[in-house]
Amino acid sequence: MTDLDDTTRGALAAGTHALGLDARLVVERGGFRLDARLIAAPGDVVALLGPNGAGKTTALRALAGLTPLSGGHLRLDGAALDRTPPEARPVGVVFQDYLLFPHLSALDNVAFGPRCRGASKAEARAQAAAWLERMGLAGHAGVRPRRLSGGQAQRVALARALATRPRLLLLDEPLAALDARTRLEVRAGLRRHLAEFEAVAVLVTHDPLDAMVLADRLVVVEDGGVVQEGTPSDIARHPRTDYVAQLVGLNLYRGRAEGHVVRLDGGAVLTTTEILTGPAFVAFPPAAVTLHRDRPIGSSARNLWRCEVAGLETHGDQIRADLTGELPLTADLTTVAAAELDLHPGAPVWATVKAAQTHAYPA
Structure with missing residues (x-):
């Protein structure tokens, strides 16, 4: 997997670089409009993230040719695909439900693609056998889909997509149909196969993990447009919308910075260690919040707000408290701490956060 550097990005955008994906996907359907730019170099794995109805699946269908573009362009390795029918595109697709042919064996499912591309039956089956072996499924070549586990079916679907040697691989929620235990194992295998894939891969997922x-790069789509993109670490550290903040598990606020102080639109004030001027975001994890039933005396925390518990829920091995008041926020605490504080909906609390545990950056 490779990062898309500025030179490659600029060359692709200018249309001077022959390899990779260069797309501006404009799709208008009813009252919805998708307008998203996607650029990726060979070897890149790009994940499309976003809430339901944001346009992720529409973008994937447009790339596959299943939904026509209303505008924009779609170029792959320098060739325009805008008017190319789906079956003629060098694109492989792994659907959410895999859509394996139930009457065909795993071997013949994988051989289907090469056969459609003109390979003889013997040649297609030989290629399929090699792909199944690569996926660790050589012993399941004669098995039909109904007798495969979810993880095995996912690998057969991936092998079927890769057997045509696509220049663009599309994965629609590739792990959504798996149980939690199988998902962990299959995710590791999928990462290995994607790392070996030499062309562009685009996956749609609701799961931030x-x-x-x-993925090498995340593209976050909301209301039909790209609101943020970058490496996973950059997105996790610098969320720019409430959706992204919730995705990576951070409290996020926007205001105006004056030195170490950020004044929020709602009137609350946050103290940070960074020095900024102008529009700014401030983020901190729920674990950075300490709760008190009485106003703390002598606390070293620079940030202190009077709040009220709006709700409590189990979050992993901790309790997550949703708070309203001077600053709406979420806080994570142990079950023991929650019991000692006698937390319940409607309980008044004081919330503190140390400046060193916040992170401020330009908006």
């Missing part, structure tokens, strides 16, 4: 593990 899948995106962080599998």
